[in-house]
Amino acid sequence: MLQVNNLVKHFGDIKALDDLSFLAEDGQITGILGPNGAGKTTALRVLYGLLEAEEGTGLINGVDSQVSPQLARKEIGIFPDKFGLYERLTAREQISYFAGLHGLKGKEKEQALDDVIEKLDIADIADRRCEGFSQGQRMKVIIAQALVHQPQNLILDEPTRGLDVMSTRILREILLELKQQGKCILFSSHVMQEVAALCDKVIVVANGKVAAVGTPQELCERTGKTEFEDAFVALIGSDEGIAA
């Protein structure tokens, strides 16, 4: 379970988070949808303890990520907004590096690597250097490194940005499978259809605040619209910075 309570964060004069609170539950895919600059990345960074908010808390399975970052990170996997692979490492070495960062060693680490490589169906590329990997292969390696320590929660920041159609489809299937396993998945997006198609709950964020929370259908009903896109515009007054 992932929760932020009353987050306030400024960058100079910019109020990036303005009393932001939300909850992402186990066994669900929760989407944060908002235009450019809404505060999505800032909120996720506070949640995984990379950034300190002036007010409020970020909780991972109830553990405050500022107070107990090590404990909190055990239960969190991160798919960052900008990712790169170490081109000279093999996929297995890359994933192993992240397993090591999470304190896995020896036989336990080897078993975790074998498990995640099997789960993501990347045995055929596991011992190849990452240079030359396709987008889909890269995406799977990044997911594997996020999941190798078997966290309960997965946070993805704009995961489909720059991905081709095939890789996006594979990623969606992986997220749905993780949801079936009872994991808590939280992802940010500014792509409306993606959020509408995948999410059990949508948190609409604008100007560092929550503008609305609900299933895509609930948000349509609440605004009296049949299309999610129209509901979104009704909720935040504009669709600038949002992709259909």
Ligand SMILES: Nc1ncnc2c1ncn2[C@@H]1O[C@H](COP(=O)(O)OP(=O)(O)OP(=O)(O)O)[C@@H](O)[C@H]1O
């Ligand atoms: N390190 C920083 N220094 C200065 N301003 C920042 C910094 N990080 C974020 N901001 C500002 O805080 C606000 C929220 O930014 P944030 O990146 O959280 O938005 P976002 O919703 O993730 O946007 P996008 O969809 O464009 O990634 C923006 O006005 C942004 O310019």
